[in-house]
Amino acid sequence: MSGLLQGPVLVVGTGLLGTSVALACREAGLEVLLRDVSSEHVRTASGLGAGVPDTGAAPQLVVVAVPPDHLGAEIAAALAATDAVVTDVGSVKSQPLAQLKALGVDDLRRYVGSHPMAGSERSGPLAASATLFEGRPWALTPHQSAEASAIAVVRELIMLCGAVPVDLSPDDHDRAVARVSHLPQLMSSLVAGRLAEAPSSHLALSGQGVRDVTRIAGSDPTLWKQIITANSEAVLAMLDEVEERLARLRGFVAAADAEAIAALLAEGVAGTRAIPAKHGGVARPMASVFVSLPDQAGELARLFAHVGAQGVSIEDVHIDHDPGRPVGLVELVVEATSASTLVASLTARGWVVHP
């Protein structure tokens, strides 16, 4: 750290994100002030060691961590009441700027938006953790009139939280999350919505594929309706792209044009390869090894101990429980070069392995 960020840090909104930022700042030794419309949330966060209820002391940095609909008003209030640098952690970055403009806030030199990619499945201060942001991407999205010194302070906050800053303009950020987050969310919800009324004999054929595709459809509609409406322009552009492709696909299916269908599917294959490798490096070829195991506490540990003893690093794991009985099928995703020796060694140790 360059020592630019000295505190105090005022956190407005002590939910999951705000309290997690506060805990990380406290761990770095900074003074943290807490404010929330819910005094219970402030007490809880304070009790967790995230800081003290706002004393009115002049902060160096204000972190606004309130629901999307309230961002503009809270940022404006923070700019008016203090001389501090102000950031927010909202999921959409152009809407707060528009709200500030509508509120007549002209001087935005001290405001720098940001967006950590973490934690939306859980909520509330009790779910918070100083390490929530460790190694996660955190978009840093200064608008054109933001001061360089303000940007530097927010960048230091991101580093202090252990996150990886990703520099984007507010509009560019909103287009990015429309593509990699909001569109997948909406399509997942549409697919899952088609299951709600299905006969149970149809749902009995559900496999890992439909479970994966619909997992995020279980997210909170109250949060997501705000995110989607706050980013409506970029989301509409993505919906239009998908609507156009879907209409084309429908035409290919109706015409039984197998080659055109294959070409659309191949676009998808290319897309899965475009997602960066989880380590941020070059994608390495992976292979799956499937192992059947009794669904008992301890069996997974025994399996991973055997895998670890081979020096093989597990890139990903999927567990597919059997619908009819308590036997699980575990998919271990490992580097392709390790797969065959892993299969051999696990088989030798008595595991039921499907290569």
Place this chain on the structure above:
Amino acid sequence: MSGLLQGPVLVVGTGLLGTSVALACREAGLEVLLRDVSSEHVRTASGLGAGVPDTGAAPQLVVVAVPPDHLGAEIAAALAATDAVVTDVGSVKSQPLAQLKALGVDDLRRYVGSHPMAGSERSGPLAASATLFEGRPWALTPHQSAEASAIAVVRELIMLCGAVPVDLSPDDHDRAVARVSHLPQLMSSLVAGRLAEAPSSHLALSGQGVRDVTRIAGSDPTLWKQIITANSEAVLAMLDEVEERLARLRGFVAAADAEAIAALLAEGVAGTRAIPAKHGGVARPMASVFVSLPDQAGELARLFAHVGAQGVSIEDVHIDHDPGRPVGLVELVVEATSASTLVASLTARGWVVHP
């Protein structure tokens, strides 16, 4: 087993599914004959212990395991050449019947279609396993003129493979897989297709959500173009439902109608709850415990050993590697009642846990 299935079993098509069926039959002590357009595949399957190259002996059961486009012709050939019961393991069940009718095959009493829900990511006899179907759903889809004795033989094959029979008519099966398999596949491909040309700074914001939604988009377009065209009627019905919802959603977003968006998202939440619990029983409330760990062989084993020592059964696992450095975030899905004690005990053992 009731001993109805005595063999010999002739397997036509010695790819992943055919060879796996053959291996399971061999393990049950049945005589198995193998046939494939690729004599190399037959040699490989035979070398794995899946049976012997077809001797011309009269089979009791023929299992047709060829690509979707060839099912009708191979089923017809098997019915003409033998007095055996004939089944197939294709992904779509009404198309083979239509093909048989078009070929002028009127007597279908000995034909009973079926469809195991297993194994499409991998292919070829080398990927086969006698336990591929263990505990998996396997649709049993007799048409109206199928003989009861033929249905009983195919049901016994399913049980012998360790699978769970799910009884459905051919049309009903096709509607079911359109909903729980083909639609998720196509939507996953459309979402993934939107990533192929995206700037890398946008893709840098990719989280676990988009990875889950797009995982199956990596599947083989050559196989899937056949499945989709073979089930075009049921797939079109699903695409129409989604197209209608997508147009509605687009209208809600354009009108900034947050409540209507939330209602559509809530349909998705209901859908995720409709998917049967992985054990086939009543869904139990689950909770996620997040653990940071160094990305080293052995660390996962150590973690699972600690979890196992607590007697806690892990329902699911997700590994989210950090984009910027080699630290992984592991999500352990456990019964909600176990979560808080698990968090406490892992924390006490020095793990960095996010509750």
